[in-house]
Structures are given as structure tokens and as C-alpha cells.
Amino acid sequence: MAALSLSVSIERFPLKVPFVIARGAKTHATVVAVSLSDGQATxxxxxxxxxxxxETPEGVAQAIEALQHVPGALSSRYSLAHSMPPGAARNALDCALWDFEAKSSGVPAAERLGLAPLAGVDTCFTLSLDSPEAMARAAQAAQVHTLLKLKLGGDGDIARMAAVRQTRPDARLVADANEAWSEDMLAPFLAAAAEAGFELVEQPLPAGADALLARVPRPVPVCADESVHTSADIAALKDRYDAVNIKLDKAGGLTEALTMRAVARDTGLKVMVGSMVATSLAVAPAFLAAQGADWVDLDGPLLLATDRDPPLHFEGGKLRPASPRLWG
Structure with a gap:
């Protein structure tokens, strides 16, 4: 591959409403965008x-810019993987290389992966952490979405789960505690999730304190998020978790995400494919990894007040394949 020119920018996209999880709130999605070009294809x-x-936006942008001075690092996705550790910076470059390969060859990424034709996927719609009453109102307002993901935060979570279930008896529900539960909360909160008919609970305990999951009953499947970043992490999780949440920003790109999906299946774990709060440009490659996933959480563009042009297309709660002009 000829030497590629690299451009990097930090961009902010306002959200429709604040996005609140156990660790805090945000009003913007702050992303790092990358372009790779040979003068003909980008x-x-x-x-x-x-x-x-x-990670910080400035630190990630600097790491990406520094890589252009490493000989051969951007010559292929495989060279990139040996030149940069997993994480957000490598993800942006890995996905840019996939897009460059598709646009320069005329062969879509999905076709290169044997995934064509792509099928639409049902995605979670996320309800921010709030009072039980406010989360129930948000669930009621999201009638078009039949798969809801509740952000939880510890105290009050049993009431939150019950309130949303009472309001939306028709919905499929998953919960994400973002490491906010204590060991004393684990058993009663999982029992409450089962009682309310939840399909999945994500990362209830802190990543460094999740060994307890191997010793207690799990009446609802439990999914690793903060506890799993790459395929190398999966083997150690088998007795603690029932599923893994694969995110390209953790894995370091679509290339490793696809490896993670295969390893998780081989290990007997189910798969969720998610993303950070991001634009359609970040979600488009994750959509490929989401083909055949047990759960999909790629609603980031729905949370934005403005998005990329062209954006991804959602029909109710179903996410459709990206336009080639966007990515891939």
C-alpha cells in the first residue's frame, strides 16, 4: 500500500438531552475523527x-498523529495492530483502513467479510439513569422501541427496574449498572431483575471485584463490559459471565472486534455489540460486528441533536446498513 496522508480532528456533537450513567453525565459526544487518503480514495x-x-480526546489525537512517523504502521490493519495497543486511537485508524480498502477497491467491507447481504438489527434504546418515575416516563415515551436498556446506579435500582417494567410490559429489557453495585446488592438486585423479566444485566460489579460472580446464582445472564476489552480477556471470564459486550473502542477496531466475537462464541459466551455515545461514522463498522449478535446496543446516533451526513437509518428500533458514502 502506498503511503497514506493522515488527518485528525476532535469534534463535538451535542446531545438531545443529557446522557446520565452511574459515573456522571454528558451533554456532548466528543469524538476523534480520522481520514486516510492516497489522493484518490479516502x-x-x-x-x-x-x-x-x-483516555482523553487530546491524548488520543496525539497518539494517532504520532503513528504517522512510525514506518509501515499504517500500511495495513495488521501492521497497525502491532504498532499500537488496543483502545480508541487504534479503533479510529483500523476503521479508517477498512473504509479506505473498501473505497479504493470498490469491494464493500461487508462483502470482504462474507457478510453480504447485511440484515437490519434491533438495537437497544438507552434510558439514562434517573428516578424510577422519570425512567418510567422515558420508557413510556419510547413506545417505538421494543428493546430498552436501563442505566442503573446502585441504590434505588430495584424500584427503577420495577417501574419501567410496569410501564412497559411489552418491552424487552436489559440493564447496565456500569460497575455501580456492591457485593451486598448483587443477589437481591439480580433477583429483582429476574422478577421484572430482564434479559441481561451488564457489569454489575467493578471490573476488579467481579470474582464473586462465579460463586453466586445468576438468575439473569450477566454481561461483561468494563471487564473485557480484547479477545485475550475472554477465557478468564467464562465462570463469571454469560455474555460479553464487544465495543470497537475497547477492542481497538473492527478487526479485533470480529476476533472477539469468534472467541466468545467458541468459549460458550453470548455476545452483545455496543458502542460509546458516538456518531453514525463510529456505529457503521460496529454494525458489521453486530450481525448475528444476541443483543445490539448501537443507539448512539439516536441520542445526538446532530449527526453525520449521511446518517445511519433507523426504522423504529431497527438499525439499517450504512450508505457507502458514510463508511465501508
Whole structure:
């Protein structure tokens, strides 16, 4: 591959309403966008730096810019994987390389992966952490979505789960505690989730304190998120978790995300494919990894007041394949 020119930018996209989880609230999606070009074809990628993993937009942008001075690092996705650790920076570059390969060859990424034709996927619609009454109102307002994901935060979560279930008896429900439960909360809160008919609970305990999951009954399947980043993490999780949440920003790109999906299946774990709060440019490659997933959580563009042009297309709660002009 000829040497590619690289451009990097930090961009902010306002949200429709504040997005609240156990660790705090945000009013904008702050992303790092990358373009790789040979003068004829241009590939694009996007990542969302995450403070939970020690990332900042400025640090990620600097790491990406520094890589252009490493000989051969951008010559292929495989060279990239050996030149940069997993994380948001590598994700943006890996996805930009996938897009560049598709646009320069005329062969879509989905076809290269043997995934064509792509099928639409039902995605979660996320309800921000709030009072039980407010979350029930948000669930009622989201009637078009039949798969809801509740952000939880510890105290009050039993009431939150019950209130949303009472309001939406028709909906499929999953919960995401973002490491907010204590060991004493685990058993009664999982029992309450089962009573309310939840399909899945994500990361109830802190990543460094999740060994308890191997010793207690799990009446609802439990999914690793903060506890799993790459395929190398999966083997150690088998006795603690029933599923893994694969996110390109954690894995370091679509390439590793696809490996994670295969390893999780081989290990007997179910798969959720998710993303950070991001634009359609970040979700488009994750959509490929989401083909055949047990749960999909790719509603980030629905939370934005403005998005990329062209954006991804949603029909109710179903996400459709991206336009080639967007990515891939």
C-alpha cells in the first residue's frame, strides 16, 4: 500500500438531552475523527476516548498523529495492530483502513467479510439513569422501541427496574449498572431483575471485584463490559459471565472486534455489540460486528441533536446498513 496522508480532528456533537450513567453525565459526544487518503480514495474512522480507561480526546489525537512517523504502521490493519495497543486511537485508524480498502477497491467491507447481504438489527434504546418515575416516563415515551436498556446506579435500582417494567410490559429489557453495585446488592438486585423479566444485566460489579460472580446464582445472564476489552480477556471470564459486550473502542477496531466475537462464541459466551455515545461514522463498522449478535446496543446516533451526513437509518428500533458514502 502506498503511503497514506493522515488527518485528525476532535469534534463535538451535542446531545438531545443529557446522557446520565452511574459515573456522571454528558451533554456532548466528543469524538476523534480520522481520514486516510492516497489522493484518490479516502477512508474515515471515528472513536470516542473514554476517561474510565484513562483516555482523553487530546491524548488520543496525539497518539494517532504520532503513528504517522512510525514506518509501515499504517500500511495495513495488521501492521497497525502491532504498532499500537488496543483502545480508541487504534479503533479510529483500523476503521479508517477498512473504509479506505473498501473505497479504493470498490469491494464493500461487508462483502470482504462474507457478510453480504447485511440484515437490519434491533438495537437497544438507552434510558439514562434517573428516578424510577422519570425512567418510567422515558420508557413510556419510547413506545417505538421494543428493546430498552436501563442505566442503573446502585441504590434505588430495584424500584427503577420495577417501574419501567410496569410501564412497559411489552418491552424487552436489559440493564447496565456500569460497575455501580456492591457485593451486598448483587443477589437481591439480580433477583429483582429476574422478577421484572430482564434479559441481561451488564457489569454489575467493578471490573476488579467481579470474582464473586462465579460463586453466586445468576438468575439473569450477566454481561461483561468494563471487564473485557480484547479477545485475550475472554477465557478468564467464562465462570463469571454469560455474555460479553464487544465495543470497537475497547477492542481497538473492527478487526479485533470480529476476533472477539469468534472467541466468545467458541468459549460458550453470548455476545452483545455496543458502542460509546458516538456518531453514525463510529456505529457503521460496529454494525458489521453486530450481525448475528444476541443483543445490539448501537443507539448512539439516536441520542445526538446532530449527526453525520449521511446518517445511519433507523426504522423504529431497527438499525439499517450504512450508505457507502458514510463508511465501508
Amino acid at each position: 477512508g474515515r474512522g471515528e472513536c470516542t476516548p473514554y476517561a474510565r480507561y484513562g
